[in-house]
Amino acid sequence: MNAHERYFARILFRNKVLESKGMEFQRFFVEVMSSANPNFRNPKPHGKKGDGKCDGYDVKTGQFYQVYAPEKPAEPKQITKAATKLKEAFEGLLKEWGTFTEVKEFFFVYNDLFWGGVYPEIDRHLSELREKHGVPCLLFLSKDLYKVFETLDADAKANCLQCLIPESTVSNSMVSFEALNEVIEHIVALPYIPSKPGSIVLNPEFLRKIEFNALTQPVADLLKRGAYQVGALNRYFELDTDLKVILQQKFSGLYEEGKQKITSASPEQSDELFFYIFEKACPEHPKKYFGDAVEVLMSYYFECCDIFEPPKTTLFD
Numbered sequence: 001m002n003a004h005e006r007y008f009a010r011i012l013f014r015n016k017v018l019e020s021k022g023m024e025f026q027r028f029f030v031e032v033m034s035s036a037n038p039n040f041r042n043p044k045p046h047g048k049k050g051d052g053k054c055d056g057y058d059v060k061t062g063q064f065y066q067v068y069a070p071e072k073p074a075e076p077k078q079i080t081k082a083a084t085k086l087k088e089a090f091e092g093l094l095k096e097w098g099t100f101t102e103v104k105e106f107f108f109v110y111n112d113l114f115w116g117g118v119y120p121e122i123d124r125h126l127s128e129l130r131e132k133h134g135v136p137c138l139l140f141l142s143k144d145l146y147k148v149f150e151t152l153d154a155d156a157k158a159n160c161l162q163c164l165i166p167e168s169t170v171s172n173s174m175v176s177f178e179a180l181n182e183v184i185e186h187i188v189a190l191p192y193i194p195s196k197p198g199s200i201v202l203n204p205e206f207l208r209k210i211e212f213n214a215l216t217q218p219v220a221d222l223l224k225r226g227a228y229q230v231g232a233l234n235r236y237f238e239l240d241t242d243l244k245v246i247l248q249q250k251f252s253g254l255y256e257e258g259k260q261k262i263t264s265a266s267p268e269q270s271d272e273l274f275f276y277i278f279e280k281a282c283p284e285h286p287k288k289y290f291g292d293a294v295e296v297l298m299s300y301y302f303e304c305c306d307i308f309e310p311p312k313t314t315l316f317d
Contacts, residue, residue, distance in 0.1 A: 001154045004168035004218040009157050011268060011275045013149055016161055017142050018113055019261065025069035025111045028160070029145060030056055033065070035156045036148045052096030053089045055109070062104030064093055065140065069111035082110060083125045090129050090137065107140040114142045114264075163279045164291035166222055175229045175296050179289035180236050183297065184243060186283040187250050205311070206303055212311035214270045226299030233296050247297065248306050254280050255307040270308075274298075277307060 001009065020028050030042045039060045043052065056065040066089040070078045086108040094103060108126065110119070119139065126137040149157065158165050206227060210220045237244045258276040262269060281294045301307050 001157075001165075002168060004221075005154070005165055006150075007216075007218055008168075008275065009149075009154075009161070009165045010146070011271050012161050012163055012165065012279060013146060013157075014114060015262070015272055015276050015279060017111060017145070018264075020111065021069050021071055026055055026067045029065075029067055029109060031160045032145060032149050032152075035160055036151050053092035054097060057097075062102050063107065064097065064103050064105070065107045065109050066090070066093065067109040067111075073110065073112045074115045074117060079119055079121055082108075082119075083121045086122065087125050087129065090133075094133065094135075103135055106135055106137045108137070109140040109145070112141050116143070161279070162284055163282050164288060164294075166278070166291050166295065167288070168218060168221065175232050175292045176289060177232075177236060179293040180233065180296070182283060183281065183290055183293040184236075184247065187281050187297075188243075188246055190250055190254070190280065208311050209302070209305075209308065213308045214267075215274060215308075216268070216271055219271050219274050222295050223299050223302055226295035226297075227303065229292075229296045230300050230303075233300055248301065248304070251277065251281070251297070251301040252306045273308075 016028060017025070030040075033040045033056055034042065037058060039058050040056055041059055042056050043054050053066060054064055055067040057063060066086065068082050068085055068089075070082065072078055073082070089108070090106055093106070097103060106129075108122070110122065112119075122139060126139060129135070130137045149160065152160065154165060206223075207220075210223065215223070254277045255273075257280075258273045262272045262276055264272065266272070277298065278291075278294055281297065282290050298307065
């Protein structure tokens, strides 16, 4: 993977973490850790004891993991709840697992949604447990999971994300009708979210709109690459003219949904929104030709102003 493709993967990873709560985040954590480490195991719950307070462990190193992914991890009451949970989890783990294996290190995995703050209450509980039981107890945040994710190859990253990571290199191959057909069927099946009322401004200056929406150069290149193949999409629409309107509604709805979910004030917010739509529009099993088709569709509806904002031309726009 080159620098641009690693950037795309990072944005997709960040969006995945921001969207994932509870069991969904736990499954993603297990997928990443299992892909990176052949010795990682995820115990299956059974009977009254469940998983024995263990969400994953390394059979060779004796490292154990407990995952917690609340809705609002930065709220004081959630931090207090997390601190209480980690104590219960660790002592329950020692009771269930310590009888037949050595717990050499314990990680409390906390999906902080990349908040990046400090958690004194959690750290204090980890320190107390470390002193009491003589086992290193550490906090494992979203950024730590990303470090593991970064060690994976391109295919493993795509499998974990369940989304294709676009290639940044220019391809001479034309997008196929088969790919468009599968991708369009997937998008049409998505729930319809009505877009905000208002007229659609057609055909703004493509490059000016990219700049106005603060999209980075690597993402701009994906849109440009898709725009070069819009002719194939127009030919596809000739076979079913109703699809153009249906897809307009779907993409506009995904854009409005993305604006509600991608609320970070990071300089990459527009790129995060782009990949939110890309990931939702891409069928679940990552294949390159799906990504090519999604790029063409996003370019088409980007130019028509169904996704992202049209550049303002006057003070009154």
